[in-house]
Amino acid sequence: MHKITMLGTGLIGMFYTMVLHGQRSRDQVQVVYSRSADRAQQFAATWNVPRWTTDMAAAIQDPETSVVVIGLPNSLHEEAVTLAAQAGKAILCTKPLGRNAAEARRMLAAVEQAGVFHGYLEDLVYTPKTLKAIQSVRNGALGKVLWARSRETHPGPHSDWFWNKDISGGGAIIDMGCHCIEISRNFIGKEVKPLEVMCWADTQVHPIEAEDSAVGLVRYASGAVGQFEVSWTFRGGMDLRDEVSGTEGTIWLNHWLRTGYEMFTAVGEGGYVAEKAEGQTGWLFPVGDEVAALGYTEMFTDMLNALDKGTKPMEDFYDGYVVNAIMDAAYRSIESKRWEPVLLEVWRGAEDADAGVKLAEYDAQHFLIKEEKMPDGRTKVILKEKAGGRIVQKVLEG
16 A cells, blocks of 8 residues: 655646545545645645645655655646655656756656655556557567557646646647647557657737647657647637557557547536536537546556556656657747757666668569559559669459
């Protein structure tokens, strides 16, 4: 059994506690911290948490807890991680790890120097569909991954601090691009080095200093490209989709707007529908088990099982640091309007990669480009001559 300090009482703190007290009920939040006494007291009563406080250091140093879960605004992550590492506690931190790579690097150094367990709470790589798809890719079902696209869009965050660039570190990219980038890294291979980023972003709708829409491309050493699309301007709820394309196959994932549960109501559902749902009438798309569908259940199971076994979780602070470095390159690209290198002070993956075009043999004289069955029953084969490089075709009778 793990006794836990929960830092934060917002939506994320609620989701985290809901999972901890549900799926693995032997692991319990024993103390909760909030900057608001009223909110801390209410949260403790709702979730049967024995102790609450508005003193972060006291919450972290509580003598009965051994795990600190950080669900705070981005500007408070480094302070919380530093205090928890000094206290010798296991640390699980929500995304993004830092507001930039420099913060994330310092947090990684703090936990590694202290020798404490660290997990990066990137829930969207833990959705059941995503975990299944990642395993299929690792089993070779798609061949070599060439392109991974991840999209998260919705009408905007639920708390004021997200919209404040000084507190959050950015806009839609720092909020949701971190999800999309790490999803693509899992499909392309986290051992494959991200090289450079090209990104467009703008503030299209909201009166804020940060971007509310962005599209970016991340080029990897293997030749693969990761594409992220994020927006706080999308109307109609939350759109979570991923696509993966390889030499031997394709995967499409739709996590949210098309949940398999569709309902029309003229009078209203009468309660909560789903995160970021914009309406109560008309066509609605409720979610059966929201925390499971968003990956929280599998995420905490992996984190706490790894802590029990003394092993590395699927996502740790190093992953958070790499994601921050990629986002830093995206922000530089927005300003320069050109490809910007991913600057990694620490890289623990491969330095070389299996890049370039693989030539498939057709016969002694030709490489195979494509083979396709035509409507008339014949087969057309597109070939490249080995000797001169000329592109030719052959038509084979059915």
